Amino acid sequence: MLENIDFTLVNWSRGQFALTAMFHWIFVPLTLGLSYIMAYMETMYVKTGDPEWKRITKFWMKLFGINFAIGVATGIILEFEFGTNWSNYSWFVGDIFGAPLAIEGIMAFFLESTFIAVMFFGWDKVSKRFHLTATWLTAIGASLSAIWILVANAWMQNPVGTFFNPETARNEMINFWDVFLSETAVNKFVHTITSGFVLASIFVIGVSSWFLIKKRELLLAKRSIVIASVFGLISSFVLIGTGDSSAKEIVKTQPMKLAAMEALYEGQTNAPLVAFGILSGKENHKNVDADSQADFLFKIEIPSMLSWLAYGDTDNFVAGIKDLIMGNEEQGILSYEEKIKRGYEAQQALLALKKVQKNNPESPEAEALKAKFRDPDFIENNVKYFGYGNFYDPDPEVLKKNAFKMVPPISMTFYAFHIMVILGGLFLLLFAVFLYLVMKDQLHNKKWLLWAGVWTIPLAYIASQAGWIVAEVGRQPWVIQDLMPTMKAVTHIDVGSVMTTFILFSVTFIGLFIAEIRIMIKQIKVGPQKKEDINNV
C-alpha cells in the first residue's frame, strides 16, 4: 500500500545516490580510456627510444593522476551507500550483488593501486619494461574494476541466475555464469567501457587542439591526435554496435524503458523511430492514464525504424507504454494490474510462511508454503512479479491507478536517449575528420575546427551522463527489475539525516570539482616538461 511509503525519504535517498553516481561518473570514463592511450604512448617510447614519446606519456599521465584521485574518492562513497542508504536492498540481493563488489576489490582495485604507484614513482627505480608493464596493468585493472560493477548493475536490470529463498527472505545466486555472462552484462560492459574510450579520445583531441591553436607543443599535439582519433574511431564503431544490441535486448527485458526512450504510448507494428523531437510537456509520467497520447510539438520520424532497431524486422510489434500497463492480449502482454495481483500473492505466501514458522518452523503448513516457492509454476507466474505486489491495494480502483504510476519519467528518458545518440554520431564524425586532416598535415591551420575540438570535450561528458540517465531513470520504478521497487529498497531512517548528508556531499563535491578543474586547466597550460630538461624527464 503506497500510503505507507515515505516518499520524501525515497526521493532524497535517490537524489543522494544519483548525485554521487553522476559525480563519480565525471571522472571514471576518462580514467578508463586515458589509461590505454598512455600505455600505447609509452609502448612507442620503449619501442623507439624517442624521448619525445616519454615526454608525451608523462604529460598525459600527470592529467591522469589528477583525474584518478577523485574517481577513487567518489567510488568508495557508492560502495558505502549501498549499505547506508539502501539497506533493505543490501539484504534482499546482497547474495548476488555483494560478490561482484568483492571480486572487484580483490581482482581489480589492488592491481590498479599497486601498479599505479609503480607508474608514478617507478621511473628511476624499475626497468623500462617493468614500468611499461605497470602502465598496461593499471589500464587493465581499471577495465577489470568496470567489469564487476557493471555486472552488478546489469543484474539489477535483468535479474538472472538466481532464485527467491523464502527461508532467508532474499534472492540467492544459483548460477554465477548466468549472472556474469548475461546478454545485459556483456552489452553493458562493452558499451560503457567504449564510451569511456570515446570520451578520453575526445579529451586528448580537445587538449591537443588547444596546443595547436596556441602554436605550442606541435609534435606532442599531432602525435596525440593521431592516436586518439584512431582509438576513438574504432571505439565509436563498437559503441554504436553495442548500443544497437542493447536496444534489442532492452525490448525483451525492460520494454517499459524502451517505450519511454521513444515516448511511445501506443504500440504498433512498423513502429517509426523518432530521430528528433520536442515534447510539449503537458503529458508526463505523473498523469498517464488510458487516454494518454504522445504529444510532440515537433518531430522527425524514420518510418519502421524502431521495429527494425528492436527486432531487426520492420513488421514486428513494439509495445507502447499503455500496452504494457493495460495489457495487450493480441500480443500476449500481461497487464500491470494482473502482475500486481500475482506478485501480491507471492508476497502473501511469504508472510504466511513467516507467521506459521513463528509457532513451529517444521510444521506441515510451513513445509507446504516452502514447497510453493519451489514450484516452477508459482515461480513463473507469481514470484517473477514479486516486486509488483508492492503496488497492490485492496480497492480495485486504487490498484488500477497504482498501475499507471509505474512509469519512468518519460521526457527525461526520451531526451537523454536522443542527446546520447545524436552526440555519439557527431563524435564519430569528429574522429574521422581529425584523423583525415592530421594525416594530411592540414589540421593546424583550421582554427575553427580546432576550437570545435576543444568544445567537444564538455559534449562528451554530457553524452556520457545522458547514457546513465537512460539506464537508471528509464528503469524506474524498479531498483531490481520486477523484483524490488526503489521505494522498498531504502534504509528506514529519518529524512533529516539523508538531507544533511545530501547537503554535505553537495558542498564537498562542488569544492572538489572546482579544485580539480582549476588544477587540470593550470596543468594543461603549464604543459609538459621543458625539452631542455630532457635528460631529466
Add this chain to the structure above:
Amino acid sequence: MFESLSHLALQQYWWIIISVLGGALVFLMFVQGGQTLIYQVGKSKDERTMLINALGRKWEFTFTTLVTFGGAFFASFPLFYSTSFGGAYWAWMVLLFAFILQAVSYEFRSRPGNVFGARTYETFLFINGLIGTFLLGVVVASFFTGSPFTLTDLNETRWESPLRGLELLFNLHNLILGLAVFFLGRTLGLLYFKNTVEDEKIENNIRKQLWYNALPFLILFVAFITWLMFRDGYAINPDNGEIFMEPYKYFRNLIEMPLVLILFLAAVILVIYGIAITLFRNSSAGIWFTGPGTFLAVFSLFLVAGFNNTAFYPSSIDPQSSLTIMKASSSHFTLTVMSYVSLMIPIVAAYIWFTWRAINKKKISKDELSSGESHFY
C-alpha cells in the same frame, strides 16, 4: 573443491578472510597515523614533503584494503552490511567523509591552482588520520559491546537510537578501543617513517614522538583487553541458536581456541618488540615486527568475536536479533564462488610485496626531492 564444504565451513572460512582483511587494514593504518604526525615530525617544508611522499606512495593500499574489506563483508555477510551500514548511518558516513578527503589530498596538495592551499589538504590528511583510526576502532569495539538494533521477520533492520551510530561514542569501552587504534596508527606511522626516510633531524623527532604515542597505545590496549576478558559475552546456544549472555565469554574463547591464544600472545610480543628495538637500539626494522604483530592481534580478536559460538555483531537491546556468522552469511553457492575468488589473494599479496620492495629500495632523502625524476606530491 569448495562446493563440497559445508555451509558452516564456508562461513568460517569467510570469517577468517574478513579477519585477515581487518588485520591488514589496521596494519596499513600506519598511513593514517603518519598523516597526523606530519607537523610534529617534519619541522621544515622539505621534511614535511619527504614525509608526505613516504606516505603518498602507500595510501592507496590502505584505501583499497578498506574498500575490499567492505566489499568482502558485503559479499560474505550481507546482513551485517545492511544492518550496520544502514543502522549506524552516521558512524559510517563520518568515516566515509574522512576517506573522501584523503583520496584527493595527496594529489592536489602541491599542485598549482589547487584553490584551497597546501595547508587545507594537510588538514584533510590530519582529519583522515584522526577520524579514520578512531572511528574504525569505535565501530570494531561494538562487535563486543553491541548496538541498539532489532531485525524483523524479513531481516529488515530497525535501529532504535535516533543518533544512528553516534550513540556508540557514549560507551567508554568503544572510546578506549578507538583511542587505542588512533595511537597504534601513530606508532606504526612513526615506525614506517623510520624505515623509509633517511634524514637525521626526522629520525630524532621520530624517537621522541614514539615515546608519546607507543606508551598511550599500550596502556589503552591493555585496558581494553583486560575489560574484554572480564566482561560477559554474547554466546550462541549451538542446539537451538538462541543467544545468551555468558560470563567471561571472550576469555573462554581464547582458552578454548588455543591456537588463537598463541597467535594473540605472539602478536603482543611482536608489537612490543618492534617498538622496543626502535626506542632502545635505534633500529629501523621496527615496522617489520610491530606491523605483523598488529595484523595478528587484530586477526585473533576478530576470531574471538566470531568463532566458538559467539555472536559477532550483537544487539544490545534484543540479543536474539544479534548477528552470527551463520545467520548473516551469504548462501552456500555464493560463498563457494567467492571462495574460488579468494584463491587470488596470495597472488595479490605477492605482487604487492614485489612492487613494494621495488619502490622502497631507495630511501627517501633530500637528494631525491631535487632529482625531478619521480612524481611528487
